[in-house]
Amino acid sequence: MTSAPSMFSSSPVLESGPDNDQLLRVSLGPQHPSTHGVFRMNVVLDGETVVSLKPVFGYLHRNHEKIAENVTYLSSMPYTDRLDYICPLSNNWAYAHAVEKLAGIEVPERAQYMRVILAELTRLINHTAFAGFILGDMGAWGSALMYAFREREKILDLFEDLTGARMMANFMRFGGCRNDLPAGWAARVGVLVEQYGPFLDEMEKFLVGNEILLSRTQDVGALPKDALINGGITGPMLRAAGVNYDIRKVEPYGIYDRFEFRIPLGEHGDCYDRIMIRFLEMRESLQILRQALAQLPDGPFIHPKAKIRNFKPPVGEAYGRIEGPKGELGFHLISDGSTNPYRYRVRPPSFINLTLIEDMCLGLDLADVVVILGSVDIVLGEVDR
């Protein structure tokens, strides 16, 4: 116990666990197709049943927060793309929101609408990809993921035409967005929004009645509401358990108070509800997109006095949070009045949603662990930062 931890101390063979010869210690990951990246779970099994599960992460750690303290405020923006690389534009918005709060910058109307449109498109991407991934986790390799990625690709094409990059958008600026919408872009989003409903119908027909999916996900990985709230779980995972908590409603940021949309809530909080809640959220996102596209005003896309070079916010601190597709995404910034943040902290939803993974998995089979991990919807870029 007193010896220094060696690099092998977390190996499943040498790790001290329940003292029972019958137990099997399995290291799931870090290179495992079901772990959504370089994530590892040291699982102790009694037959097929999970007795203990220890998550090991940090394989993708790249010092995001410390790097951000050593570069200017603007230079951190492209790094936030790489946090949750499935939905870079939400990350951009969260960071821009925090800095705008810190420096008290106003955002023009048009930029607000652009941000809402981009954030909701990002939510569509995330939840669509999620539906594909979780079916992959349940063994439906191929078609489900391909259908999801086919639709995702259409949105990524829109992003490329607008921001210049499919995923690493680096689009939001303090006080607006980097460039204006290209001609005809909003009309193309309108077409996409109208096509998305039929795709969701198709996907639901494909999945929802499927008996294998029902038996694999219903009553799997449910936790009581209290445990979820105490664990700091946010996003679709919390709402699947029936807790009405969405930052777009609780603490409206941007212009979300202008839109008419509902917050879907689940009842059981099991993996099935977590899947379904995301489908319902996508339909609400389409509603928001329709309203935002109809109301999109003309005007500047960035505040005319927004500074690009030599940006120095006043001394102080700010915490800006948004409802990312995976949950509450927050940035805590402390400024000492220089060009670099004194402290930069990310509150990543994937990481905090992952903390209850052992509680959800205990007593279930090893095959359920994979489904539960899939239903948490993690991206390792954000977990490890």
Add this chain to the structure above:
Amino acid sequence: MSSQPINRLPSPAKWTLPGWGLLQGMVVTAQNMVQSYYRKDRMTTVQYPEQRAPISPNFRNFPFLCYDGSDPVAGLRCTACSICEKECPPQCIYIVLDRDEAGKSLKRPKVFDIDLTVCMNCGICAEVCPFDSIYMDGQYELSTDDRFGGLLFGLDRLSQSADYHMQLRPEEATEVATRRKAEEDKKLAAQAAKAAKTKAEQEPKAKEAAESQPQGESA
């Protein structure tokens, strides 16, 4: 209120006929498979080396340096101010200012290196450049067997003419060109006006030494 919870998920366990849901899913798969043979919007594959998908005018890849005219050295817009070097998030730009023997700045880079292996294509260098010098390229066929020198771009490989920029991003380049033209004209006009003013001032200078105040301002 609008935040009314939906609270009703599609009813899960309707075990009508065992396997009915599975069959429905297979119908979807079959439809998709058949459609992929005849629907134009499903046939999206581009046979890459022979065909190329058009790239968007906003597409950005790696930076290049812009020069006016035909001489990549004399026409280079870059003044080696090092703003991009400072703002670059992964710090992949390396600039050395060119100086003459007396140590006076020549306002042009002696060395301007961009390490493409480090560059993360964010486009911040192009955004912060106050001299319209650095822009993002759309060139994506850069594979090389030399992982060090082959991807360390110096001035010779970074310099591209303003015509290239015009071809790549007509909208942006036209805007920049008209702005630069206007600035140039303004500068020329200011120079001409200044010359005329000094000339006009020099003539009556002998008579009215007290009115040389504006000359002192302009100096």
